[in-house]
Amino acid sequence: MRNGIHPPYGPVVFRDRAANHAFLTRSTMSADRTIVWEDGHPYPVVDVEISDVSHPFHTGTARVPDAAGRVGRFERRYGKRGGA
Template identity: 70%
Template sequence: MRHGIHPDSRPVVFRDRASGHAFLTRSTLDSTRTIEWEDGRTYPLVDVETSSASHPFYTGTSRVVDTAGRVERFERRYGRTADAR
């Protein structure tokens, strides 16, 4: 890597606002807010709206979309092509 052209990577705490879950990772983001972590050190804090702790796909609360009904409605509206029969 060339020196002086890359942003500094540092430990940062990301906190999910929906679930309150926080995790420590490395990032180039900077924040004026700080938090004292479990190891007793102070790190910059970045609040995020959604993380794997609150996203429906990862928590198993996602809904199944009725795609068959959509396909049938599309076929009724626009008909099927001769190649698809």
């Protein structure tokens, strides 16, 4: 790697406020605020709006569109396609 062109890479805590969950990882993001982690060391903290703990896809609360229901509703409303 060339010196002087890459951002600093170090430990950062990402905190999901909606789910009251935080995890420590490494990132190039920086933050003005710090938090004391479980190991007793202070780390920069970045607040995120959504993470894997609160995302509907990962929690199982995501709604899957019902394609068959949509097609049936369309056919009832506009009739089936006439064909050969």
